[in-house]
Amino acid sequence: MNTRSLVFRLILWYATLLTIAFALVGTVTLFGVEQYVENNLENTLARRAQQAAEIVSHAVDTSDVKKIIATEIEDRLTPEFSNRFVRITNPDDNELYRSGAPADHSFNPALFSERLSNQSSSPYKILLDRNTLLVAVTRVATARGIYTIEVGSSLEQIQSVEDHLLTLALLMLPVLIGVAVGSGYFLVNRALKPVSNIARHAEQITHHNLSERLDVTPTGDELERLSVSLNRMIARLDEAFQNSRRFLADASHELRTPLTIIKGELEELALRRRNVLQLDRETQDKIGNVLEEMQRLIVIVEGLFALSRLDAGEAQREWVTFNLVELVATTADQMKLLADDAGLTIQYATQQSISVTGDRSRLKQVVVNLIDNAIKYTPLGGSIWLQVNSVHNQAHLEISDTGIGIPAEALPRVFDRFFRVDKARSRGGAGLGLAIVKSICLAHGGNIFVESQLGKGSRFTISLPLAKTIASETYSTVHAETDIRNRAEVSTTSIVNTNTLESTE
Secondary structure, three states: OOOOOHHHHHHHHHHHHHHHHHHHHHHHHHHHHHHHHHHHHHHHHHHHHHHHHHHHHHHOOOOOHHHHHHHHHHHHOOOOOOOEEEEEEOOOOOEEEEOOOOOOOOOOHHHOOOOHHHOOOOOEEEEEOOEEEEEEEEEEEEOOEEEEEEEEEEOHHHHHHHHHHHHHHHHHHHHHHHHHHHHHHHHHHHHHHHHHHHHHHHHHOOOOOOOOOOOOOOOOOHHHHHHHHHHHHHHHHHHHHHHHHHHHHHHHHHHHHHHHHHHHHHHHHHHHOHHHHOOOHHHHHHHHHHHHHHHHHHHHHHHHHHHHHHHOOHHHOOOEEEEHHHHHHHHHHHHHHHHHHOOOEEEEEEOOOOEEEEOHHHHHHHHHHHHHHHHHOOOOOOEEEEEEEEEOOEEEEEEEEOOOOOOHHHHHHOOOOOOOOOHHHHOOOOOOHHHHHHHHHHHOOOEEEEEEEOOOEEEEEEEEEEHHHOOOOOOOHHHHHHHHHHHHHHHHHHHHHHOOOOOOO
8 A cells, every 4th residue: 555645644634543542541541440349348348447446446345345346247248258358456456366367378467467447448448368358447435545456458459350341451452453453444445436436537637628527426525526527627627628629720721722822832933033034153042941930830731731631630530450560561662662761770670460450551550650760860780670469358559669868857748749869860740740649549549659769760650459449330341441552651751751741859
């Protein structure tokens, strides 16, 4: 369990407070039992002392006081049988009577030598033969003087009961702590289960499905308020994303036409009419620079337009089930011409057949762009390696190269829009290529990861759900795949020649 989680802290606080409460209740209970038992014993001893005082009051007027007192005490109080101690002293502090050894032999009366006159309170405790006695004292005034009666009893049994209670409490404390932790775990998890559900549902909501909302249970508590507040926040985010997407789509769409017109006019001015207008070399160079920047603007606008279409779910409109192995092999063969011109080799290892469901042309776009990046950033004599396999209901496509690599600090941002590692590595790119690749992968329920080391190359890994795990409506593979493949071949040539999808590096 995460020791920093709210569940752990609540359980810890719950168990700690219950443990403290148990300890306090146990302590108070033990103290209360001790006081209750001792008070009962004190009252009992006081009554027995009062009975002895009555015996002394009646016996002092007789001729044989000592014998009568002994007989009456033995008959009425039975100290030895009751495990009590009784001592009676006359006004001269001489013992008239002292009981014998108790039946349980808990103490030795012969060792009792304390003088009552030295005790200032009643009852009092005295240690006798490693045993504590509680002694109640009564004085009775007669014609012959003041007689003192002491009646005591051992506290051994009371201490034994207290020890047993303490042992039982100590043995029960771990059990109670365990029960507290278990019940706390159950109660806290049950109380926070709606929060976990809210968190899980909130994590599933991305910018692709902001139209979804959290379930709101009408409980009237804070959780209902939290769900409503989160739904309102998601609604505001959805509205903001929709406005951003509309602006991006509208702006890129509106910019495409004037940029194309301006580019055409400049090309006509620079190429077709240079002899008529007799443009000088400097003017021609400036027009050429403007054309290069114009081409870069067109690439950016085309990239933004592609991203806006992907954000709008365009990639899910023409999904078919096709063989990813065949797509990768065909694309790699088509890209070998560019690799040969750059002095590179392309190799691929694939399984016989791995089927995925998606937009074939968009996924081919992904493969083309990643191979094109590898060609651009791999030195002469290097190699590019493609591999397709399936692992746990996922199709994995790996594209590795022996290129210049990507710095470690730039890896977390290579898929961000408009991010470029540095100007020297950008090669005129707009920083949208890998962002488009990422969007296409996410739109197909997959993802893309990158590993790289400077001077050793990079490896991009694409994971896509296999066709049987895609919960989407698919077209007929036999008829639709042929049509999409033909269109993809045409679009691939256009992408390679015009560099529509530039790398973010």
